[in-house]
Amino acid sequence: MPSSSKSEWLQGPYKKALERAPERKKVFETTGQHALDPVYTSDDFAPGEIEAGLGFPAEFPFTRGIQPTMYRGRLWTMRQYAGFGTAEESNRRYRYLLDQGQTGLSVAFDLPTQIGYDSDDPMAAGEVGKVGVAIDSIDDMLTLLDSIPLEKVTTSMTINSTAAILLSLYIAVGRKQGVEPAKLGGTIQNDILKEYITRGTYIFPPKPSMRLITDVFRYCADEVPQWNTISISGYHIREAGSTAAQEIGFTLANGIAYVQAAIDAGLDVDNFAGRLSFFFACHNNFPEEIAKFRAARRLWAKIMKERFNATNPRSQMLRFHTQTGGATLTAQQPEVNIVRTTVQALAAVLGGTQSLHTNSMDEALGLPTEKAVQIALRTQQVLGYESGVSEVIDPMGGAYYIEHLTNHLEAEATEYIETIDKLGGAMDGIEQGFQQREIQEAAYRFQREIEDNDRLIVGVNEFRTDDELPPEVMRVDPELGRSQAAKLQHLRENRDTETVNNLLAKLEGAAAGTDNLLPIILECVENRATLGEVSHALRRVWGEHKETVVV
Amino acid sequence: MTAPARTKIRVLIAKPGLDGHDRGAKVVARALRDAGCEVIYTGIRQTPEMIAEAALQEDVDVVGLSILSGAHLELFPRVVEELKKRDVDDVLLFCGGIIPDDDTKQLEDLGFQAVFRPGTDTREIVQFVYDNARVS
Numbered sequence: 001m002p003s004s005s006k007s008e009w010l011q012g013p014y015k016k017a018l019e020r021a022p023e024r025k026k027v028f029e030t031t032g033q034h035a036l037d038p039v040y041t042s043d044d045f046a047p048g049e050i051e052a053g054l055g056f057p058a059e060f061p062f063t064r065g066i067q068p069t070m071y072r073g074r075l076w077t078m079r080q081y082a083g084f085g086t087a088e089e090s091n092r093r094y095r096y097l098l099d100q101g102q103t104g105l106s107v108a109f110d111l112p113t114q115i116g117y118d119s120d121d122p123m124a125a126g127e128v129g130k131v132g133v134a135i136d137s138i139d140d141m142l143t144l145l146d147s148i149p150l151e152k153v154t155t156s157m158t159i160n161s162t163a164a165i166l167l168s169l170y171i172a173v174g175r176k177q178g179v180e181p182a183k184l185g186g187t188i189q190n191d192i193l194k195e196y197i198t199r200g201t202y203i204f205p206p207k208p209s210m211r212l213i214t215d216v217f218r219y220c221a222d223e224v225p226q227w228n229t230i231s232i233s234g235y236h237i238r239e240a241g242s243t244a245a246q247e248i249g250f251t252l253a254n255g256i257a258y259v260q261a262a263i264d265a266g267l268d269v270d271n272f273a274g275r276l277s278f279f280f281a282c283h284n285n286f287p288e289e290i291a292k293f294r295a296a297r298r299l300w301a302k303i304m305k306e307r308f309n310a311t312n313p314r315s316q317m318l319r320f321h322t323q324t325g326g327a328t329l330t331a332q333q334p335e336v337n338i339v340r341t342t343v344q345a346l347a348a349v350l351g352g353t354q355s356l357h358t359n360s361m362d363e364a365l366g367l368p369t370e371k372a373v374q375i376a377l378r379t380q381q382v383l384g385y386e387s388g389v390s391e392v393i394d395p396m397g398g399a400y401y402i403e404h405l406t407n408h409l410e411a412e413a414t415e416y417i418e419t420i421d422k423l424g425g426a427m428d429g430i431e432q433g434f435q436q437r438e439i440q441e442a443a444y445r446f447q448r449e450i451e452d453n454d455r456l457i458v459g460v461n462e463f464r465t466d467d468e469l470p471p472e473v474m475r476v477d478p479e480l481g482r483s484q485a486a487k488l489q490h491l492r493e494n495r496d497t498e499t500v501n502n503l504l505a506k507l508e509g510a511a512a513g514t515d516n517l518l519p520i521i522l523e524c525v526e527n528r529a530t531l532g533e534v535s536h537a538l539r540r541v542w543g544e545h546k547e548t549v550v551v
Numbered sequence: 552m553t554a555p556a557r558t559k560i561r562v563l564i565a566k567p568g569l570d571g572h573d574r575g576a577k578v579v580a581r582a583l584r585d586a587g588c589e590v591i592y593t594g595i596r597q598t599p600e601m602i603a604e605a606a607l608q609e610d611v612d613v614v615g616l617s618i619l620s621g622a623h624l625e626l627f628p629r630v631v632e633e634l635k636k637r638d639v640d641d642v643l644l645f646c647g648g649i650i651p652d653d654d655t656k657q658l659e660d661l662g663f664q665a666v667f668r669p670g671t672d673t674r675e676i677v678q679f680v681y682d683n684a685r686v687s
Contacts, residue, residue, distance in 0.1 A: 111569035126625025226621015549594040
């Protein structure tokens, strides 16, 4: 007689099997230690519960995706994050990627650019051009975007505390190319809260940082309406070691803080919320990651509708970029990373991502080589054009396990948001070290699991090979700092110094007041003020953030 | 594992340069603390001067540097130089992060006794510290 319910099956055939032979592990669980049943069935749901949580594509609560045709209309944007060395070198890599069929740009800036130091600043020593391209002024930005038609290509820029400056530089280059700001499309990360939690490229204290962000929201709503003004990022939270549920919970809590800040600054929610975008990681647990994206989408829709009374469906839609998990890559047997990246990219696609970066196999060793980048892009192309997963919307929808995980992750993330609300919101939580501590606990637990062999990483604590050849590594020219410094000297000698100084003084005045800073920053960079000079002007008024060190 | 000598080994874990990736530094700090060391973690974005000064003030036996931006060949020599300036010459030095194999020799010549790369078991680092650190 076949079992007629899940409990009958668990008590019957399943129990008998366990008595004969134990399972591989005592408990199977999610990254957040939620214990999993051996199987999920309709018995795990109330009648109609699955359908109520799903809805239809492009309809509230958007669990199934945000577009009515999804990848049948257009595949996700294949957007490889790239940038290193000089603007010339990076420009060459962008044009190569566009020639290879990439459909959008994603600019990696070096750390001095991200933290508001010119290349010749003593604080920039050793870091110029290392993890991204060095941009000091409009001269570099013109070179970076040379021969790239800004009215056709959308550009994502991973830039946070200096986002307003880089956006201004982009607008300035657009103008020089004859492209109106209203025709520019792209994204700035502009997400300072996660910088305080984990990524670390903050400059200013929280209050002025939030003001700069809302200034961008307001300016873009009027002048650059197709620009995504923020990319609220769970990626770095996850890479720092969080669980999947923490990734959603902490990211959406940050999102709530931005929406609240903009509303408090007098903006109408439906006027800016449609330009908010998100950025998540995708790690190795395939079902959990698929569910994570679906849970995040549903939870954000509810937050926007119920908490902020957003009525425009666009304001309720969580649009997101995904990058496969850098921290999941191994330095050992690096070719195996191609497989990890494929699994992760597939989960992101099944989760309904709007754009995707696939990591290169050699990124645990250094900057990716051109060959490795090409394989990473080809991985996306195989998924998009050969695998069949792009032909039907939300192919995993309705699968009992996926729906169970989606519900569970939504509930767990909601608990984190409630805890953060009780602490006074995302910023208060950060100042008390709450999010940092939670992430570190999870990261340490993960490491312990590997070292206790409770978690196997192929090539690291199991299936090792001894005779690995050192791989080819890409290096950035160490002389780069000097050549950038020479360019800066030339710039400073060949500009109208008085105008620059007056504009910087005007910027300081505005920073102390309440005027929108974007028009002034734009004027500064168009007159060849450097990124470092603009940042220092703001530092003089606002001071610098001090980290709460939590170990 | 060798038992600690009369007093606990004092370790400074530091992040020179501008990169904010300190998951590894924090995991290592925690593992060393759990293994009985006294660990001071500097936080991110430390200049070579700040690190050397912390090593001096905290009177540490071990300094571990973590970097993932690729700036190690520029920044590590400056940390060593700043330590020397302060006569901190008896500490055990090690480092970790995304550091190409080819750079190991150069770092050893600078005085780093170990370079730990992604995938390292923290027990290996703990063992290294207990085997090589001298409690001053």
